[in-house]
Amino acid sequence: GTDLQSPDQESLRAALKKYWGYDQFRPLQREAMQFALEHRDSVVVLPTGGGKSLCYQAPALVLEGLTVVVSPLISLMKDQVDSLTDCGVPAACVHSMVGPDEKRQIAEDIRSGKLKLLYCSPERVVQQRTVEFLKSVQVSQVAVDEAHCISSWGHDFRPEYRQLRLLKDALPGVGMHAYTATATEQVCRDVAEQLGLEDAQMLVGSFDRPNLIYRVKRKHQALEQVRAVVEKHAGSAGIVYCISRKEVERTAAALAGWGCRVRAYHAGLDAEIRRQHQEEFASEAVDIIVATVAFGMGIDKSNVRYVVHLGMPKSLEQYQQESGRAGRDGLEAECLLIHSGGDAPLWRRIIADGEANGQEGALTALASMSAFCQSAICRHRAIVEHFGQQFDRENCGACDVCLAEVDLVEDATIIGQKIASCVIRLEQRYGADYTAKVLVGSNEQRILERGHETLSTYGLMEEHPLRAVRDWTEQLVGQGFLEKTGEYNTLSLTERGERLLRGELQPLLLKPAKSKRSVVRTTSEN
Numbered sequence: 116g117t118d119l120q121s122p123d124q125e126s127l128r129a130a131l132k133k134y135w136g137y138d139q140f141r142p143l144q145r146e147a148m149q150f151a152l153e154h155r156d157s158v159v160v161l162p163t164g165g166g167k168s169l170c171y172q173a174p175a176l177v178l179e180g181l182t183v184v185v186s187p188l189i190s191l192m193k194d195q196v197d198s199l200t201d202c203g204v205p206a207a208c209v210h211s212m213v214g215p216d217e218k219r220q221i222a223e224d225i226r227s228g229k230l231k232l233l234y235c236s237p238e239r240v241v242q243q244r245t246v247e248f249l250k251s252v253q254v255s256q257v258a259v260d261e262a263h264c265i266s267s268w269g270h271d272f273r274p275e276y277r278q279l280r281l282l283k284d285a286l287p288g289v290g291m292h293a294y295t296a297t298a299t300e301q302v303c304r305d306v307a308e309q310l311g312l313e314d315a316q317m318l319v320g321s322f323d324r325p326n327l328i329y330r331v332k333r334k335h336q337a338l339e340q341v342r343a344v345v346e347k348h349a350g351s352a353g354i355v356y357c358i359s360r361k362e363v364e365r366t367a368a369a370l371a372g373w374g375c376r377v378r379a380y381h382a383g384l385d386a387e388i389r390r391q392h393q394e395e396f397a398s399e400a401v402d403i404i405v406a407t408v409a410f411g412m413g414i415d416k417s418n419v420r421y422v423v424h425l426g427m428p429k430s431l432e433q434y435q436q437e438s439g440r441a442g443r444d445g446l447e448a449e450c451l452l453i454h455s456g457g458d459a460p461l462w463r464r465i466i467a468d469g470e471a472n473g474q475e476g477a478l479t480a481l482a483s484m485s486a487f488c489q490s491a492i493c494r495h496r497a498i499v500e501h502f503g504q505q506f507d508r509e510n511c512g513a514c515d516v517c518l519a520e521v522d523l524v525e526d527a528t529i530i531g532q533k534i535a536s537c538v539i540r541l542e543q544r545y546g547a548d549y550t551a552k553v554l555v556g557s558n559e560q561r562i563l564e565r566g567h568e569t570l571s572t573y574g575l576m577e578e579h580p581l582r583a584v585r586d587w588t589e590q591l592v593g594q595g596f597l598e599k600t601g602e603y604n605t606l607s608l609t610e611r612g613e614r615l616l617r618g619e620l621q622p623l624l625l626k627p628a629k630s631k632r633s634v635v636r637t638t639s640e641n
């Protein structure tokens with residue numbers, strides 16, 4: 116029930132006004148808070164900037180007892196506690212840096228009912244001592260932030276999140292609420308199951324951010340490409356994300372050299388320096404932050420006018436989250452993604468070196484991200500549909516594709532038909548690499564051994580570089596004309612593909628990259 120006039124809803128509204136000065140709920144906040152008030156377990160998916168924190172913070176003030184918040188990063192916890200304290204909300208966090216005296220004080224403040232919110236890391240909250248303590252006091256709700264971390268289907272699996280189920284079992288009857296910006300339906304269901312939620316209520320907000328203008332470009336002269344955006348928005352706040360610390364340093368130095376007010380931010384910097392740089396950005400002492408993914412979880416700045424990605428993120432979830440930090444005030448903002456053929460292999464290496472358990476999900480997420488960069492369909496549509504939602508605008512008017520800024524080939528239909536018919540000639544039994552090689556007439560041994568040089572489509576696209584044919588094939592997959600299936604990613608034709616062959620549907624295909632470097636680099640890629 117979401118009765119507007121209920122006394123609880125009135126208390127929520129009053130708390131919102133009193134502590135935060137807000138007059139209204141954002142979409143779905145009221146519904147999410149109602150679950151908290153009714154102690155019904157829930158999974159709440161709202162895009163970055165959607166206002167997830169308030170969904171448990173406001174009820175924490177209305178409910179009797181302590182709200183426990185599980186949060187993955189110390190920096191994030193501190194930011195949250197600081198800003199709550201500023202608003203006059205009694206909150207604290209416990210982590211490895213909190214000393215014994217302070218911990219004793221916190222425990223006392225919880226027992227006396229003074230403290231309303233306690234932030235904990237997942238590792239700490241499941242320690243037996245902590246669990247025993249929480250069982251001895253009145254806990255009003257448990258909020259799990261960044262809850263997608265619990266699912267190995269997600270893009271950011273953290274094994275320590277798996278233990279949280281223990282908390283649910285230890286605190287029967289206490290509502291547990293999972294919040295994330297990044298869950299597909301599969302992840303949502305997994306989150307509920309892994310946490311042991313009972314009859315979990317699901318709430319999924321819209322991922323459409325119409326005020327953001329998305330552009331995706333191939334990397335050619337990276338620094339110049341960044342500079343162009345920065346200069347276009349001179350004097351406004353912007354964030355530039357890089358994959359590596361080295362690249363952060365290099366980019367920040369170049370921007371500083373051009374007279375920009377800029378700071379670097381990455382995990383290799385001293386915590387105090389990081390805090391200072393974040394603060395300078397928040398207070399507009401500087402305009403630009405160049406950062407690795409380490410930056411932004413806690414940042415709360417609504418007037419960021421642009422977000423540039425120098426290098427492809429590892430998932431669309433991450434991209435949505437980071438680009439979503441632009442334009443939270445609802446005014447127009449720009450998101451530019453600069454990618455190169457080397458980004459995916461780099462991520463694959465990072466994934467291979469990481470937690471074994473989450474690799475499958477991470478690789479799938481990476482493939483979706485690559486397809487996004489390769490495709491020439493509306494960026495807004497691609498993102499919204501990726502999150503399993505419907506997109507009903509034909510032309511968004513706010514992405515490079517819809518603004519007709521991307522360089523498209525003119526004979527896309529013919530190219531598409533050539534590729535599709537080669538897939539048919541190969542009896543839909545081969546992958547994208549092999550198909551492309553047949554099309555450009557490669558005399559690789561395995562092609563000759565199988566006699567595929569006698570196919571009518573052999574060499575049919577010999578005037579194009581292999582890389583271009585390979586890219587177009589990916590684009591056809593991305594646009595649903597072809598499909599990759601099975602263990603070997605075998606290409607087959609979809610119904611749309613058949614309509615392409617009949618000339619009823621037309622694909623959009625990008626002009627191949629000119630730079631020689633990206634042509635050479637591809638050989639090592641797949």
Ligand code: ADP
Nearest residue numbers: 137139140141162163164165166167168169415
């Ligand atoms: P998320 O965690 O979903 O990314 P946050 O909880 O950080 O989002 O909220 C994003 C910003 O929106 C914060 O500055 C927050 O104070 C603000 N905000 C949240 N709810 C409201 C509201 N109802 N009215 C106005 N501002 C809000």
Ligand code: ZN
Nearest residue numbers: 493511514517
């Ligand atoms: Zn569009």
